[in-house]
Amino acid sequence: MKKSIFLIPLLILALIFTGCSDDDDTTPEPVNEEELITTMTVTLSPVGGGSDIILKTVDMDGDGGNEPVITVNGVTGNEVSLTVGTSYEGSIELLNESEDPAEDITEEVQEEAEEHQFFYTASSSLDVTTSYEDEDGDGNPIGVDFTLEANEASSGDLTFTLRHEPNKSAAGVSNGDITNAGGETDITETFSVTIEP
């Protein structure tokens, strides 16, 4: 009698274990990272002719993993040379190349223009002037299109940053000053620029 009392729960135990181990036949599917930005391409076209300068950063496996690969005109490295007194028409393209075909994230940024803004931050030693060439529904800049003036011969860093949900009405933000922008950084890359005569 007493022994059989113990047998019943053991039987139930056995049932649970055999019953539950059947349902894990399928392997999970990989996650499709829709929001991922793998690639940022900044194209600088000299006004009045000349070949485009292509600045590119690619991080195929997203946050963590391998570090991003930076190229300028297809050559690995972050050194860019510009010409004194030249004006460049700039445009930025963001892609998610982990998908096939690659997803154009620039479109998403433009659709949600009020919530996004690019900043072009030059170190004080670098003599460049940037200005926005596009605007959102409120008349504030987005920064997918811009103009860059290479002034006197100089060198320094130039950082391209995309902020999500910045405070566009804060002081200086619509003029491209990132200091009071707030928000979160969606993408950022720094290039080493030299302006040569």
Add this chain to the structure above:
Amino acid sequence: MCNYALAILLVCNYLAISQNCKYTLSGKVLDLHDSSVLSGATLVVAETESMTQTSLDGDYTILNLCENTTYSIKILHSSCETKTFYVKISEDTQRDFKLEHHLEELNEIILEGKAYENNTNTTLENNVSNETLERYSTGALGDALNSLSGVSSLNKGNGIVKPIVNGLHSSRIIMVNNGVRMQDQEWGAEHAPNIDINSVGRLTLIKSASALQYGGDAMGGVIIAEALKVPVKDSLYGKTMTSVASNGRGGILTSNLTKSYSSGWFGTAQGTVKRFGDFEAADYILSNTGLIEQNASLHLGLNKFNYGFEGYFSFFSNKIGILRASHLHGAADQVRAFESNTPLIINDFTYNIEAPRQNVKHQLARIKGFKTFENFGILSLQYDYQQNNRLEFDIRRGDDRDKAAMDLKLKTHTLLLDYENDFERQLDLKSGLMARYQNNFANPNTGVRRLIPDYDKYELGIYLLGNFTLDDRWLVEAGARFDYTHLDAYKFYRTSFWEDRNYDVLYPHIVIEDLGTQVLANPNLKFHNASATAGLKYTFKDNYQLFLNYALASRAPNPSELFSEGLHHSGARIELGDLSFNSEVGHKVSVTFQRDHDTFSFSINPYVNTISDFIIIEPTKVLETIRGNFQVWEYRQTNAQLLGVDIDVAYKFTDKLNFTHQLSIVKGYDRSKDLPLISMPPISTKNEISFEHPKFHNLKLALQSEYVFAQNEYPDNNFEVYVPETETTELLDISSTPSAYHLLNFNSSIDFEITKTSLLTVGLGITNILNTSYRNYLNLQRFYADDLGRNFLLNLKFKY
């Protein structure tokens, strides 16, 4: 013989008449363990053959007692052992009586053991009384536990409160809700226990792993939440309570109703709704910190003396906003947030809860039956099922805007078979078997890589516990447990990480699919854990007691520690686990010396907890990503030691005026690296002066001071970040601890009898009276915002 007795009775009566017999004996009948009042207890006075019952509040009054007579008063209560007390009357006397639970529950208390905290009129207890729970009705379970010495909490804002017991938290604490071990992704720092504080009637804390019937991996301790006991008699009673709070501009409404029959059948239904908007710090609004909670539970059963069964179902659902300003991308964003004294985002007050937020649903069902076999013992069988759905919403872009960034579904089935002897009073034995199956499903539709992978977990456990009462003074306890865990996971690893960790050489056989940038691995991990406890208790004369306990605990690494690999948004950091981890093993020795007395009580509880292969997470490097630089935190195993002492003192100046003091000290060290452990609670002390006037509507007033020292021992995990806009390299100080702070709290309550069986209690409380601005080291939001400012609380409770 009979005539002789009659003669004595007559003489007594005669004496009684001739004496001054105008005195009154009054007071309360209380539960010995948690000081809750016992209503419906019967008091029989043998000498006068009179009988009376306690009111809803546990009050009793016996009239017409004679001078210089000793009365024997026998007290009976359905859920307690009958006990006789002797009282000598020489004037109007007030006295509270305390009753012990039935044997089966008593066993539990002894195991809980080290349960030195038996006295009800002190704060020495490890039990949180029902009254205290009600005071925290608008808060979280962790807030109520925080009122005990040795307990602090790890917070994320004010909605997510995880208890820390003697310096340890999360997977190192076992939470038991109505006999069911909670399985709710407890490893995450931002995952609070999914228990409605208003459904709890009794909350017990065991500061060691010695309660082996619940598990062998409670390095920190065990927290047990139970519903109030239902008496075996015909009755219908309930409680409705509402609390409103100024801070957060919200409140709660909770209600329960119990119907019981003398046949043993009973049923309890309970429900709570909670709603708050943005909370406020002393100087600003904490934007997006509102919360909504909806809970319900149903408890049905039959309780006979030698058999019974019960069913319990509970549903818990919440939506908690996470401080908007704490959501950041990368280290440069962190630099900006740290430099600012106020949160970077402060909006107007709102009840809306936007991203980042979490949404958790926890369902729990349990059925349990027990039967007593003569000359053998009590056998009980329990099956429980839990389902935990956790959704975390981040600030996202495009089509994913309203999609959860994390979507986990954790399902757990557990079967428990327990045996308890009841034939030998000197030796209490308890033993049991546990089998558990758990499945975690991480929904891939989130569009964000899984932080916790899909897995199946199988567990088997067996334990034996016993305590032996040598005599009135000595009690010896010992127990052992063995657990087997098998974890079968499916995890996508980034190829770069897989190779960097050398897993491609160590574990090539577990790869089942190679997808280019990632591989799908199928780790099958097995853990064998042994745990044990041994202890003794010595009772001195004069209310002194000494407890000595050793507990060996071992804990298998949790899925987060094993498999983390990626960006954890809520911490703006990349977290990396390690597949090769083995179980951590802890040895905790604790001593408690206690005096349990009406006017002056104290307890001193020093302890040492030495843990080998302790799993900690700490920053190791800064990683460059396309979104900027992120700090990388890696889990590693080390040898750790925690030392501490918890002190409780209670002093009764007069019948009405009480003073209590609490001091908790814990120090934690990484012995391998000779460094302090991160996130150790700073020293804290609480002092309370309270005034009680039971005859005037049971008026209670209490003023509490809470002083938290600065944590002066912490590891230096600071790192440098280059900020392009200022062209500087900034030090990101994530290590320094906030300064000490002092908070004053006030609490009061008063009772009004509405009818003979219903009672209205009105409570008024103020927390942080001085509106002090402070930051708490153990609040993950401390980098971005101050803690809560002043709060007025109004509480109305209607008992019927």
